[in-house]
Each structure stands twice: as structure tokens, then as C-alpha cells.
Amino acid sequence: MEEKDFFKHKAQDYEKEVKKVDNVKNIANLILKEITYKEDMHLMDFGSGTGLLLSNIAPYVSKITAVDISESMSKVLNDKKDKIHCVLDIKKIDLSKETLNKKFDGIISSMTIHHIENIEKIFTTFYDMLDAKGSIAIADLDLEDGSFHTQDTGIFHFGFNRDEFLGIAQKVGFKNLKIQTASIIKKSTGTYRVFLLTGIK
Numbered sequence: 001m002e003e004k005d006f007f008k009h010k011a012q013d014y015e016k017e018v019k020k021v022d023n024v025k026n027i028a029n030l031i032l033k034e035i036t037y038k039e040d041m042h043l044m045d046f047g048s049g050t051g052l053l054l055s056n057i058a059p060y061v062s063k064i065t066a067v068d069i070s071e072s073m074s075k076v077l078n079d080k081k082d083k084i085h086c087v088l089d090i091k092k093i094d095l096s097k098e099t100l101n102k103k104f105d106g107i108i109s110s111m112t113i114h115h116i117e118n119i120e121k122i123f124t125t126f127y128d129m130l131d132a133k134g135s136i137a138i139a140d141l142d143l144e145d146g147s148f149h150t151q152d153t154g155i156f157h158f159g160f161n162r163d164e165f166l167g168i169a170q171k172v173g174f175k176n177l178k179i180q181t182a183s184i185i186k187k188s189t190g191t192y193r194v195f196l197l198t199g200i201k
């Protein structure tokens with residue numbers, strides 16, 4: 001059965017929201033402070049969307065595989081492929097159900113894990129997709145009251161408790177874990193904190 005594209009009517013205007021762009025810029029800046037990427041590295045961006053996160057990281061690596069379930073979001077990214085400063089490979093897959101037969105030097109992700117039901121399973125998938133000492137940099141919302149999203153985009157979690165989130169990564173085997181505030185989003189519905197979890201295999 002064809003998956004529902006929750007972002008079909010959002011994709012074209014996704015980057016018009018300044019708060020959204022600024023949030024991901026804050027996340028990217030903190031990732032680049034915490035992790036030293038090398039020019040020959042190949043990363044995966046999980047839930048790459050229109051490419052807001054990967055476009056900030058691209059100048060520091062050789063290749064990024066952009067994984068997203070949404071055809072419409074990936075189309076927006078594909079249309080600006082020439083402006084991304086590394087080799088870009090776009091894969092339309094649901095990583096909660098399938099995997100890629102590839103190993104990466106690092107995995108990045110912003111604002112996507114709350115769309116995934118089973119966190120331990122996706123962290124295990126990440127672990128298996130990384131080379132030895134490969135890094136993770138995963139940003140998402142702190143626990144919120146459900147007011148962050150005003151439309152249903154396929155949400156399983158109203159943010160996360162940081163200790164529990166880090167604990168799951170630890171259980172799966174990730175090391176050198178650190179979780180810290182990456183960004184604060186102010187909306188008319190409230191103020192929402194975004195954390196960044198970093199670690200290595």
C-alpha cells in the first residue's frame with residue numbers, strides 16, 4: 001500500500017517559515033561544534049525533508065545520503081540539488097520499516113524522530129548503519145503538551161524526556177553521549193525547546 005505523504009501540502013512552502021529555518025540553523029551550528037567531520041566522509045540525513053539541515057553540513061563532508069519517506073519534500077530537495085555543496089543521494093524510503101545496505105561515517109537528523117513510533121528500533125537501525133566510531137547527531141523536541149503541531153503530520157511523540165531518550169541510545173550501544181539544548185522555538189502556542197543528542201558507535 002502506498003504510504004500517505006503527510007508533507008504533500010507543506011513541502012513547497014516549508015522553507016518560507018523563518019522560525020523553522022533559524023531552528024535548523026541553530027541545530028546545524030551545534031552539530032558542527034560538537035562533531036568534527038572530515039572531507040571524505042559520507043553521512044546520512046534521516047528525515048532530510050527539503051534539506052535544511054544537510055545544506056548546512058554539506059560543505060564539511062564529501063557525500064550525504066538524504067533519506068525521507070515524503071515524495072513531495074524530496075522533490076523540493078532534488079530541485080535545489082545544485083546548490084548543495086557535496087554529492088547528494090536522495091532515497092525515498094521509510095526507515096522505520098526498511099533499511100539501506102550501506103554504512104555511514106555519521107548520521108544526522110533534525111525534527112524527525114517524533115514521527116517514529118519505536119525509538120529503540122530506529123536507534124538500532126542507526127547503529128547498524130554506522131561504521132565503527134561513526135557518529136550520531138539527532139535533534140528533536142523536548143516534551144511538549146501537543147500544541148507544537150497544529151496539523152497532523154504523522155506524529156507519534158509530543159517531544160521526548162531527555163534522560164529517557166539518551167537512555168535508549170545508551171541501551172542500543174552508543175557511547176560518549178551528550179544531550180544539550182540546541183534551539184528554542186517561540187510560537188504563538190508556546191515556547192518549545194529543541195535538544196541535540198550526540199554520540200558515537
Ligand SMILES: C[S@@+](CC[C@H](N)C(=O)[O-])C[C@H]1O[C@@H](n2cnc3c(N)ncnc32)[C@H](O)[C@@H]1O
Nearest residue numbers: 047048049052068069070073094095110112115
Ligand atoms: C519535520 S520534517 C523535518 C525535515 C528536516 N529534517 C528539517 O529539519 O527541516 C520531518 C521529515 O521526516 C520525514 N519522515 C517521517 N517519518 C519518516 C520515516 N519513517 N522514514 C523516513 N522519513 C520520515 C518526513 O517525511 C519529513 O520530511
